[in-house]
Amino acid sequence: MPYIPTRYFCLIAALVTLAIAVSARFATNDYFFFAGYVVLQYVVMATAWNILGGYTGYVNFGTAGFFAIGAYSAVVMHKLFEPPLVVSIAVGGVMSGLVGLGMGYLTLRLRGVFFAIATLALAIVLQTLITNWDFVGGSRGVYIIRPANGPFGHPYIQYLFLTMLVLSTIAVCIARAIEHSKLGYGLATIRDDELAAEAAGVPTLKLKLIATVLSGALMGMAGAPLPYYVTYLDPSSGFNLAFAVNSIAMPLIGGTSSWLGPVIGALLLATIQQIATVTISSALNLLIVGVIMVGFVVAAPNGIVGLFERGVRARRRPAKKEAA
Amino acid sequence: MFSLFVNAIVAGLLLGGFYAAVSVGVAISFGMLDIANLAHPAFIILGAFIAYILNTDFGIDPVVAGVLALPFFYLLGAAIYQVYYYSFERRGEEALRGLAFFFGILFITEVALILIFGVDYRFVTAPYIGPSIYIGDAELPLRMFVPFVISIVMVGALQLFLSKTFIGRAILAVSQDDLALKLMAIRPQRIKNIAFAISIATASLAGACLIIIQPVEPSIGRDYIGRVFAIVVLGGMGSFPGMLTAAMLIGVMESLTATFYGPSWSPAVAFGFLLLALAVRPAGLMGR
Numbered sequence: 001m002p003y004i005p006t007r008y009f010c011l012i013a014a015l016v017t018l019a020i021a022v023s024a025r026f027a028t029n030d031y032f033f034f035a036g037y038v039v040l041q042y043v044v045m046a047t048a049w050n051i052l053g054g055y056t057g058y059v060n061f062g063t064a065g066f067f068a069i070g071a072y073s074a075v076v077m078h079k080l081f082e083p084p085l086v087v088s089i090a091v092g093g094v095m096s097g098l099v100g101l102g103m104g105y106l107t108l109r110l111r112g113v114f115f116a117i118a119t120l121a122l123a124i125v126l127q128t129l130i131t132n133w134d135f136v137g138g139s140r141g142v143y144i145i146r147p148a149n150g151p152f153g154h155p156y157i158q159y160l161f162l163t164m165l166v167l168s169t170i171a172v173c174i175a176r177a178i179e180h181s182k183l184g185y186g187l188a189t190i191r192d193d194e195l196a197a198e199a200a201g202v203p204t205l206k207l208k209l210i211a212t213v214l215s216g217a218l219m220g221m222a223g224a225p226l227p228y229y230v231t232y233l234d235p236s237s238g239f240n241l242a243f244a245v246n247s248i249a250m251p252l253i254g255g256t257s258s259w260l261g262p263v264i265g266a267l268l269l270a271t272i273q274q275i276a277t278v279t280i281s282s283a284l285n286l287l288i289v290g291v292i293m294v295g296f297v298v299a300a301p302n303g304i305v306g307l308f309e310r311g312v313r314a315r316r317r318p319a320k321k322e323a324a
Numbered sequence: 325m326f327s328l329f330v331n332a333i334v335a336g337l338l339l340g341g342f343y344a345a346v347s348v349g350v351a352i353s354f355g356m357l358d359i360a361n362l363a364h365p366a367f368i369i370l371g372a373f374i375a376y377i378l379n380t381d382f383g384i385d386p387v388v389a390g391v392l393a394l395p396f397f398y399l400l401g402a403a404i405y406q407v408y409y410y411s412f413e414r415r416g417e418e419a420l421r422g423l424a425f426f427f428g429i430l431f432i433t434e435v436a437l438i439l440i441f442g443v444d445y446r447f448v449t450a451p452y453i454g455p456s457i458y459i460g461d462a463e464l465p466l467r468m469f470v471p472f473v474i475s476i477v478m479v480g481a482l483q484l485f486l487s488k489t490f491i492g493r494a495i496l497a498v499s500q501d502d503l504a505l506k507l508m509a510i511r512p513q514r515i516k517n518i519a520f521a522i523s524i525a526t527a528s529l530a531g532a533c534l535i536i537i538q539p540v541e542p543s544i545g546r547d548y549i550g551r552v553f554a555i556v557v558l559g560g561m562g563s564f565p566g567m568l569t570a571a572m573l574i575g576v577m578e579s580l581t582a583t584f585y586g587p588s589w590s591p592a593v594a595f596g597f598l599l600l601a602l603a604v605r606p607a608g609l610m611g612r
Contacts, residue, residue, distance in 0.1 A: 121550030
């Protein structure tokens with residue numbers, strides 16, 4: 001693929017977004033928006049995870065935690081001020097980013113595996129805190145009354161869909177911009193050999209913290225509209241393990257080395273799940289996601305993008321012996 | 325008030341003993357072999373459900389059931405290590421993909437158990453579930469005391485095995501210097517295979533203990549991830565005495581929290597300890 005400068009990439013992304021938004025006006029069935037919202041939400045989550053997981057090589061298992069921070073920030077904002085959705089999204093992003101910063105500062109100086117374990121435990125503790133916090137409903141959950149219409153007079157679900165569409169475009173543009181920036185190259189050196197990067201003068205802790213905060217903030221932003229989407233939120237649905245599994249499985253299945261992988265993974269997997277949830281059962285389709293993820297991790301380490309690239313390379317030149 | 329306090333401490337020590345049984349497998353796999361087996365709690369739940377089936381369908385005592393299942397868990401562990409070795413460790417990709425692999429196994433096991441057993445709480449019956457013995461003011465519920473004894477025996481036996489037998493010493497050698505063994509033309513993965521299989525085998529007994537202590541439902545395994553790794557890190561990765569101390573400490577702290585603040589807060593205790601340990605003293609209480 002020829003190199004496209006980030007400016008033009010964002011322009012193309014914006015045009016694609018606009019085209020989808022306009023063509024969505026012709027959708028006659030509201031279910032399209034409900035399903036589309038979930039798919040786009042996973043595009044944001046998978047892209048956000050990949051900024052830390054794929055570019056830097058640090059695995060975040062606490063995605064459900066960051067996502068729920070965003071959702072519950074929105075609940076708090078709604079109960080206090082009933083602000084416009086955009087404000088709630090911004091607050092959710094800031095809160096998640098701050099949690100990412102705090103946890104990253106404590107654990108990112110150690111080996112990556114400690115960070116991974118800490119994120120896993122973080123989700124459980126945040127769930128404990130929310131369960132004990134009566135203001136946001138505690139374990140009973142909380143009802144949010146969704147306005148009938150968005151600010152432009154459309155049904156509210158269409159507004160949520162468009163918001164998520166814009167969010168996913170922003171997330172993809174950020175990921176793409178990082179890839180070809182000084183930050184991105186710095187993150188790649190950390191992924192390949194952290195010790196060598198540190199020795200060569202790369203400020204590893206600073207870069208890792210930036211990646212963690214960006215990734216966490218995007219997850220929080222993806223979570224903020226959730227209360228309006230589901231209208232009833234309780235800790236076990238906000239912290240659902242499915243969020244964590246999906247946002248890790250999608251980049252791993254799509255391919256972690258570029259922005260394209262998580263997008264492909266999310267579009268593919270989330271669409272299949274939307275169909276499977278309706279036609280089969282939701283527990284079974286999560287099992288399928290888990291099995292596919294383990295299969296890809298074991299057999300195709302570079303995901304769908306990797307398989308495709310290998311196919312292209314094999315056609316161009318005689319197969320080179322793979323390095324052991 | 326005082327007797328409440330004493331009872332909380334005693335209950336915490338008993339709970340800590342059980343936590344040691346849960347953590348000993350991870351102390352071997354993560355502490356000694358450097359394999360971050362996130363799926364360990366899922367195997368413990370699997371062990372609990374096997375004990376449940378053997379108990380309700382055949383009337384076998386849960387502890388006996390745990391012992392009967394040991395060989396199967398050993399083979400399961402050996403099989404998982406083979407996949408792990410050929411897919412990740414040999415290629416040097418264990419960091420990101422190995423973690424995702426174990427996370428996937430954790431998830432698959434949990435969902436599979438939910439599909440088979442549903443989300444109802446299951447429990448076992450045994451003569452020692454219910455009665456208590458009393459020492460002064462302190463109550464020792466037998467359903468806590470039996471797992472405590474099993475756990476101490478198991479950890480003690482493993483400690484003896486590691487320090488006295490040839491294979492045990494070989495495992496310690498692998499945990500100390502993997503590269504040196506390779507240079508001496510020894511294949512560490514054979515020893516690692518045995519050690520990892522043993523670590524999974526402990527999940528069988530730990531699972532039996534778990535279902536004696538409390539009713540079990542497939543997703544409670546997740547609550548143990550933070551606890552188990554907190555204990556292993558705090559205990560100094562792979563040191564059994566350190567792990568036992570850390571387990572007791574977290575058990576007592578959780579028990580005190582549950583008594584004085586309410587049980588819904590106790591999952592936060594282990595995480596607090598984990599973060600504190602990682603931030604202040606990553607080498608653990610009795611680091612090597």
